[in-house]
Amino acid sequence: MKNNRRFIETIKYCCYALFLTGLYVIQTTPHFLEISGVKPGLIVPAVICIAMYEGEFAGGLLGAYGGMLCDLGSYTIFGFHAILLLILATATGLGIIYFIKNNRLNAIFLCGGALALLNFLNYFFYFGIWDYENAWMLLVTSYLPAVLCSILFVPLFYWLFGWSNQYFESKVKE
Template identity: 35%
Template sequence: MDARKRMLIQVARHLCYALSLLAAYVLQTTPGFLSFGGIKPVLLVPLALCIGVFEGAFTGALYGAAAGLMWDIASGRTGGFFAIQLMILCFVCAVSVTLYLRGTILNVSLLTGGVMLLMCSADFLFGYLLHGYSGLGRLYLTRILPVVVFSAAVTFAPWLLTRRIAEKFVPGD
């Protein structure tokens, strides 16, 4: 296979990843989509982690930063708050899968749960806890933790999509 065809396959793969991130952003910000009791999953985080697992640490960090910026825009937080966290965590998760874990759906779901717990807890700390609002324990247990669990539970869809894209666009010999 010549270099031009290999490059076109790589461009097509990354275009599919970018379009899937955009689709996840649109679905995440669609009112009422996958909403159960006012709880919605964060679809960008599992997708970015899955891309990192299938593509490697550097690519995962780049897509993690892009997904984090999209989450910053969707949540109305300071630009870069989620982007920096997700970039670092996608890199760490991709390296841990490369060195220590297998990229199974269960492992990626557990990693998603851990990443979501860290990121949502940091958001809770800086957004609510430091301001001294009342009733924060109830808010954390009834709003934050269900989002973490729900996001980890829907990881199967981004994992299947990312695996399909990674297998479809493999440069042949």
């Protein structure tokens, strides 16, 4: 029987890239999923969940792609999210292989940590170091609610990518 793993994996990663593009469109659609002025960031939790199932290499590359999408929509310098998400997704993939159990609770912690770190660095480089008046208010009224709102989507993404991983794995013939 012919080994089709490479073909199936290519299809899978293309699907993931398309899915991330779709999430970017949803994330940037004006007023969509917005509650009291707070919109969730969907790409970061999705990328971390992908890295949990797909490992450090595919996770890292898809992390870089997701980060580039974040950079496209955001007002940070191009590369800011891409570099950070590449590193975070690679670290997540390695962490799952060597140190951490792959379960829903850890997914929430890992995604929460990644979101908190990204948002804090965003705040630090774009507001904190510039000494804007009342800049701390942004952390409380804007960044924190956005992180909490984004974490709500982690169980959904964790389940979705777990299911898709199993689905594509079942199609592999070795």
